[in-house]
Amino acid sequence: MLPAKLEEIESSALAAIEAAAGEEAIEQVRVEVLGRKGALAAISKEMGKVPPAERAALGKLLNRVKEAVEGRLAARQEEFAARALQARLDAEWLDLTLPAPGVRMGSLHPITQIQTEIEDLFISMGFTVLDGPECETEYRNFDALNIPPHHPARDMQDTFWLANGHLLRTHTSPVQVRGMEKLGPPLRMIAPGRVFRNESVDASHEHTFYQLEGMMVDRDVSVAHLLYFMKTLLTGIFHREVTVRLRPGYFPFVEPGFELDIACLICGGGGCPVCKQSGWLELLPCGLVHPNVLRFGGIDPEDWNGFAFGLGLTRLAMMKYAIADIRLLQSGDLRFLRQF
């Protein structure tokens, strides 16, 4: 009777192993058949009741069934493990022969590029690069530059006033004042930076743009010195000889004051749409430092004088790279920035 039971256990166990869908089902068969309380263990317990003559044969049969079930279990388990591994390999497959995506390098903003070029040039001529705050006092932005309250020149620069009575600097010229206060004469300084005007924005006007201020104070500084440095500056920027002219220009902090023009870089002076047929491009305001400004800076105009200029870095970048819309410069648009 027991042998028949054993055969029955074996065939149903093998069938269950064959039908198992996964490792859990197989584990269940193992527990039910081979476990401590499983079917084979139950048979073992009954062995004592079997007549000794039959016991050896039955023991043999029991072992054979046990080995057969264990063998199939192990084989199926291996099968499931291989299948799981294959599934994982399929899911994680990588084509290692594909070319790697290139690393895209960033680039310096066009204004930063021009600014560092000009800084290097002036540093090589003994100038110090100064920094000033974007939030300025009314005194340094206006009064100390010979623009007293109610002076009409204040209207030239629409100002963002702050609640605390200070303002967003409308030009980099207040750094002239800081330079005189800090360095004293003789001095050579430039000051690049951001400036702000309360303007409506369009293709050629921004509320935020960049200037680069320059100032030199020494003994017997003349317009000839100013011209020399400006010509050196322009050759440095445009990498070629440029023709310049000075026109009178009014700024309260310089006397005499000039607008410096360069012969049009496109047509060379003959006239074209870029220079509006005039042959000239207006490039930078400049002049000899007004005695009042020196005085505000604690410098005696009887002993010292100097020149100053204010280069529009934003405008210069637009000219150099033929950028038609000023708004692009602060747009953060990568399609634009990646061209530099």
Ligand code: PHE
């Ligand atoms: N600060 C003037 C402006 O922004 C420019 C300037 C600077 C003019 C230095 C003369 C000398 O309009």
